[in-house]
Amino acid sequence: MKAIQTDRIVIVGAGLGALYAALLLAPRPVVIISPEQLGEGASSAWAQGGVAAAMDSADSAQSHAADTVKAGDGTVDPKVADLVTQEAREHVLKLTALGTPFDRTENGDYVMSREAAHSFARVVRVKGDQAGAEIMAALIDEVRQTPTIQVLEGTMALDLEVTDSHVTGIAIQSADNLRSAPVMLRANAVLMAGGGSGGLYAVTTNPPRIRGQVIGLAARAGAVIADAEFVQFHPTALDVGEDPSPLASEALRGEGATLINNRGERFMQSVHPDAELAPRDVVAREIFAQSQAGLRPMLDTRDVLGEAIKTEFPAVAKACARNNIDPAREPIPVAAAAHYHMGGIRTDTEGRASLGNLWVCGEASSTGLHGANRLASNGLLEALVFARICATNIAAYVPERASPQINITFEDGSTPPDAKAVAELRQTMTAHVGVVRDASSLKRALRKIAELEATFGASVSFLNMTATATLIAASALCREESRGAHERSDFPDRLPGDGQRSHFTLKDALTLRAKICEETS
Numbered sequence: 001m002k003a004i005q006t007d008r009i010v011i012v013g014a015g016l017g018a019l020y021a022a023l024l025l026a027p028r029p030v031v032i033i034s035p036e037q038l039g040e041g042a043s044s045a046w047a048q049g050g051v052a053a054a055m056d057s058a059d060s061a062q063s064h065a066a067d068t069v070k071a072g073d074g075t076v077d078p079k080v081a082d083l084v085t086q087e088a089r090e091h092v093l094k095l096t097a098l099g100t101p102f103d104r105t106e107n108g109d110y111v112m113s114r115e116a117a118h119s120f121a122r123v124v125r126v127k128g129d130q131a132g133a134e135i136m137a138a139l140i141d142e143v144r145q146t147p148t149i150q151v152l153e154g155t156m157a158l159d160l161e162v163t164d165s166h167v168t169g170i171a172i173q174s175a176d177n178l179r180s181a182p183v184m185l186r187a188n189a190v191l192m193a194g195g196g197s198g199g200l201y202a203v204t205t206n207p208p209r210i211r212g213q214v215i216g217l218a219a220r221a222g223a224v225i226a227d228a229e230f231v232q233f234h235p236t237a238l239d240v241g242e243d244p245s246p247l248a249s250e251a252l253r254g255e256g257a258t259l260i261n262n263r264g265e266r267f268m269q270s271v272h273p274d275a276e277l278a279p280r281d282v283v284a285r286e287i288f289a290q291s292q293a294g295l296r297p298m299l300d301t302r303d304v305l306g307e308a309i310k311t312e313f314p315a316v317a318k319a320c321a322r323n324n325i326d327p328a329r330e331p332i333p334v335a336a337a338a339h340y341h342m343g344g345i346r347t348d349t350e351g352r353a354s355l356g357n358l359w360v361c362g363e364a365s366s367t368g369l370h371g372a373n374r375l376a377s378n379g380l381l382e383a384l385v386f387a388r389i390c391a392t393n394i395a396a397y398v399p400e401r402a403s404p405q406i407n408i409t410f411e412d413g414s415t416p417p418d419a420k421a422v423a424e425l426r427q428t429m430t431a432h433v434g435v436v437r438d439a440s441s442l443k444r445a446l447r448k449i450a451e452l453e454a455t456f457g458a459s460v461s462f463l464n465m466t467a468t469a470t471l472i473a474a475s476a477l478c479r480e481e482s483r484g485a486h487e488r489s490d491f492p493d494r495l496p497g498d499g500q501r502s503h504f505t506l507k508d509a510l511t512l513r514a515k516i517c518e519e520t521s
């Protein structure tokens with residue numbers, strides 16, 4: 001394999017965590033591995049809600065931390081919740097200084113959205129549902145003006161090179177030509193700041209390329225993966241047959257929008273005292289149950305917003321218009337869709353993975369903040385806080401040296417993933433590792449993943465997807481309880497006592513998978 005030595009810090013991914021870390025590391029030279037042009041294809045840019053932060057003087061970081069712990073259903077690390085919520089304000093101020101046009105009241109205070117399971121309206125927003133896009137636009141502007149940041153647009157990570165449990169290089173290929181042979185970048189530090197796993201599911205709100213590859217490639221290199229079974233399903237993805245499914249922000253329910261079914265029943269009132277603002281896992285399960293029962297759940301914004309939805313939530317209004325839905329006159333059909341992976345590459349409070357020279361932030365990480373159910377709008381916040389932590393830690397441990405720009409030309413030499421196999425993998429995850437699981441569906445999924453891998457495993461990119469899929473299904477099979485977003489119909493109760501986080505290596509998961517495959521032969 002062609003190899004290039006660099007003293008740049010390699011940052012994988014181009015979402016909020018990646019760009020923020022790159023800016024905090026400046027003037028230290030970094031190179032960003034970005035599959036698309038900056039701003040395209042990153043989950044952060046699609047985030048509608050905003051950043052959760054106790055900005056109101058009547059609110060507090062302690063209250064935010066307590067809500068985070070409660071929503072996480074017994075598996076949040078309270079130390080991490082304290083750490084993240086205490087830094088929230090400082091990062092919102094920094095994003096403001098970088099040019100993010102947060103919505104303001106007439107007095108100049110931040111406009112705060114209310115989202116589920118928050119005891120306070122504490123989500124800073126931009127033009128209703130434009131927070132992700134606007135924050136990213138401000139950071140991209142800054143990145144483009146920072147000469148020490150090199151962005152390799154149109155490249156993606158495939159593999160890690162590991163020597164004595166330390167990462168020594170990362171193999172990348174052209175994202176525009178999946179037949180291209182990988183090129184090894186040998187570097188002193190790698191920061192994984194890529195996306196999660198939503199796109200491993202057939203019904204997802206995640207951008208098309210986000211299919212668990214970052215977690216998968218770290219797992220294939222031996223990194224410990226935590227809480228893989230905890231996949232968050234968003235209750236209100238538009239049920240309009242688009243892939244990915246457009247999102248209808250939870251902030252709409254914060255404004256008072258209701259959930260009804262095709263009988264006109266407001267069904268959440270009998271499920272939870274907080275009705276539509278119950279924790280996200282509770283609402284997603286009920287939406288799923290209504291869909292399964294053929295009751296066609298819908299989000300009704302007519303009374304509370306009327307025509308104003310078109311100016312106050314432009315992304316939602318645009319998705320409705322594209323699908324001939326007028327939300328001022330009719331309710332919006334919705335379904336539960338894979339949205340966020342609480343699990344990921346296990347990190348400590350310095351952002352370090354279990355392999356040396358490897359740091360992780362953002363959705364690909366599992367820091368212990370989210371537990372079994374992420375509190376709304378804590379995703380962007382966690383990316384900011386851990387990007388800062390990773391950048392500080394890398395700067396403290398990795399020697400700074402000037403480094404020239406990297407020039408790469410790719411030649412053919414890889415097997416691309418088979419499109420039909422990817423579609424089958426995604427269908428399998430939605431059908432058998434979805435909102436409600438049981439042992440027999442999870443075993444079926446593991447057998448199917450093994451079969452697909454045996455047939456199509458010549459593609460390393462596909463192996464990264466099946467690695468993550470295997471980890472999700474195997475850890476879901478081992479967790480014999482229902483907790484947060486992990487609902488087992490064969491184990492409907494929570495185990496007594498404090499919840500335990502799960503820790504798996506891919507080797508453990510593959511051993512389990514092989515055993516399940518043998519059971520039927």
Ligand code: SIN
Nearest residue numbers: 048049249250376377
């Ligand atoms: C939403 O706006 O409903 C999504 C926010 C989030 O996932 O945190």
